[in-house]
Amino acid sequence: MKICVVGTGYVGLVAGTCLAESGNDVTCVDKDESKVERLRRGEVPIYEPGLEELIWRNAGVGRLHFTTELATSVRAAEVVFVAVGTPPGERGEADLSGVFAVARGIGDALDGEKIVVIKSTVPVGTADRVREIIAERSPHPFEVVSNPEFLREGQAIGDFMNPDRIIIGARSDRARSRMAFLYQPHIDEGHPILYMDNRSAEMSKYAANAFLATKISFINEVANLCERLGADIDEVRRGIGSDERIGHRFLSPGVGYGGSCxxxxxxxxxxxxxxxxxxxxxxxxxxxxxxxxxxxxxxxxxxxxxxxxxxxxxxxxxxxxxxxxxxxxxxxxxxxxxxxxxxxxxxxxxxxxxxxxxxxxxxxxxxxxxxxxxxxxxxxxxxxxxxxxxxxxxxxxxxxxxxxxxxxxxxxxxxxxxxxxxxxxxxxxxxxx
Ligand SMILES: NC(=O)c1ccc[n+]([C@@H]2O[C@H](COP(=O)([O-])OP(=O)(O)OC[C@H]3O[C@@H](n4cnc5c(N)ncnc54)[C@H](O)[C@@H]3O)[C@@H](O)[C@H]2O)c1
Missing domain, CATH: 3.40.50.720 (NAD(P)-binding Rossmann-like Domain)
Structure with missing residues (x-):
């Protein structure tokens, strides 16, 4: 398939590269000219194990391209992924200015049927707003799909290629079947694809991250209590992690969670x-x-x-x-x-x-x-x-x-x-x- 991925950060660059690796023709678009220049020279702006080799290989055979040109890349693609950042705004809300700017750009560029896939982590209702923005600017048919990304930095390639699940929030069977076609290589390897409405897909991403963060804060609080009461958190982790309902992962105490997510x-x-x-x-x-x-x-x-x-x-x-x-x-x-x-x-x-x-x-x-x-x-x-x-x-x-x-x-x-x-x-x- 011909694919355009907008935003070449951790998510966009990994998604674009892995989609090229499955044989798609992928153009990655970013507004940051120097980043695009570096990528064109074969320099990878982030450290992610295994990514550099994959980029070289796919760019080398002409399946992976980098550009700042949004309109032409959108027109050439059947599926357009939106993978720009959604950093916290002033009161902690997700800043959607990047997502909406891309939606306007897509709406202005549209010249035929497209599937617009929101991969960025966005609050519930964003797909509906993106739908409105594009429809205000274009008479051409399009679908907006919510396909949140669950990759972990440091293991991003493996996570994208072997996802625990692929979530597809969509309204029409046509959009669902095109997304299933795109992810067929992963589905064939036994990775489940879950269909739902856009809002539930958007919520699933936040609920997953919030739950994991909760696990971390929970074990940190228990660790702090252990310290005061003479118990050992390592023993307690073993004691509770072996309960299947709880599990061992995300139960390591430490200095708190950080990162971009x-x-x-x-x-x-x-x-x-x-x-x-x-x-x-x-x-x-x-x-x-x-x-x-x-x-x-x-x-x-x-x-x-x-x-x-x-x-x-x-x-x-x-x-x-x-x-x-x-x-x-x-x-x-x-x-x-x-x-x-x-x-x-x-x-x-x-x-x-x-x-x-x-x-x-x-x-x-x-x-x-x-x-x-x-x-x-x-x-x-x-x-x-x-x-x-x-x-x-x-x-x-x-x-x-x-x-x-x-x-x-x-x-x-x-x-x-x-x-x-x-x-x-x-x-x-x-x-x-
Ligand atoms: N980093 C992760 O591990 C991770 C995992 C899952 C989901 N996510 C989500 O994916 C999204 C992207 O995260 P990231 O870490 O890749 O972000 P990032 O900040 O690393 O990269 C975002 C990229 O988008 C580009 N960009 C911003 N506005 C643009 C525009 N209007 N046109 C073209 N390019 C534009 C920026 O120049 C940048 O290169 C976020 O919503 C994030 O929450 C991130």
Whole structure:
């Protein structure tokens, strides 16, 4: 099929590339000229394992193209995906200006029948509004399909190719059957396609993310209680995760969730409730717990070393909001760094992939170490904010010899407490009372 994907961020670039990989002819459109130029040169602007090779392969055989030209790309395509960002607006609502701008562009360009697929995460009712915007500008027939994306950064290719489910919100059988044709390679491999109305599809995406965020805040709250009552959250996780109704995933305590999705989608769902005078009480609590959790590691440092950290130096391993990505959006590491800097500390940071993004966020207020061990030199403690694999099994003797004092504040419970204590460390982690 001939496909146009508007927006070449994490979602658009992965979706476009994977659709090209299944043999479709895909044109990816972005308004950011420099991004499009880089993609044309074969440079991939984000870190996502496996993506670069797939882009090269599909662009190389002429199935994947990059452009800033929306109108011509829309006209040439049968299906147009909208995958632009929907960042939080002032009161936490999803900012739909990008989606609506693209809808206007599509309406102006339409010259024949099209299927417009909204892949961006958008509040309930957005597909209806997009339908109105396009209809106001064009007499040509079109369908608006809601096809929310559930990929995870860091595993995006695998998630897109092997989805737990493909949700299609649509009004007509014709739109449903074209979407089924497009996703046939995935359906053939046993991945289910679920049909529903547009509003339920839009809601499904928010409900999924809000539920996962709730799981994280829940386990963080339980961890904090464990700490105060002398229980061990690792044991409790085993105890509850083995219950099939609960499951083991998303039950790891830590310094809170971040990233481009959970924080903004929880806020947007709260806002959806506000618009219909239905307060989302659980989600308010989920957010409040998460905000506090982001401060927890810095608070543990302040409780240990006192409120004035002047003259103290800290090494921070991990900046990205989670491993396998360079994404720093809403990363807990930023809150930790800001709190320590505000108390007068100096900080050396290291992350395997997010150093470039971190520079944009933190500027020259921290020292950027070329490697994990280099960050440790002369530090009063090591802090861990992201559980990258390479932090799991460091040479502990070397860590000890480089630190000024052998103290580890572990925000992701990466280490076995007894191992660290045997190694002569003072070890502070989350919820292991
Ligand atoms: N990142 C994720 O893991 C993820 C997962 C599932 C769903 N989503 C959702 O998918 C959507 C996109 O997320 P993302 O992380 O890829 O965003 P992103 O910010 O990484 O990328 C968005 C891209 O859209 C482009 N863009 C914005 N307005 C445009 C316009 N008018 N015309 C052309 N291009 C335009 C931007 O230049 C940018 O390249 C969001 O709604 C997000 O909530 C994201």
């Amino acid at each position: 959970f924080p903004k989608d929880v806020k947007a769902m709260v806002d959806m409730g506000v618009t219909v005078q239905y307060p989302m009480r659980i989600l308010h609590a989920v957010e409040a717990v998460n905000e506090d959790q982001k401060h927890l590691l810095a608070e543990k440092v302040l409780a240990t070393h006192g409120p004035d950290l002047t003259g103290r130096v800290y090494a921070l391993w991990g900046l990205a909001f989670k491993p396998q990505t360079d994404d720093m959006r809403e990363a807990p590491s930023v809150v930790i760094v800001e709190r320590l800097l505000a108390a007068g500390a100096q900080i050396a940071v290291y992350d395997p992939e997010a150093m470039g993004e971190a520079r944009k966020e933190l500027g020259d207020r921290v020292r950027y170490a070329p490697g994990a061990y280099e960050a440790l030199e002369g530090a009063d403690a090591l802090l861990i904010a992201t559980e990258w694999k390479e932090f799991h099994r460091p040479d502990l003797q070397r860590v000890r010899s480089l630190l000024r004092s052998p103290v580890v504040f572990d925000g992701r419970n990466v280490y076995d407490p007894s191992l660290l204590r045997e190694g002569g460390f003072t070890y502070v982690s989350i919820g292991r009372g």
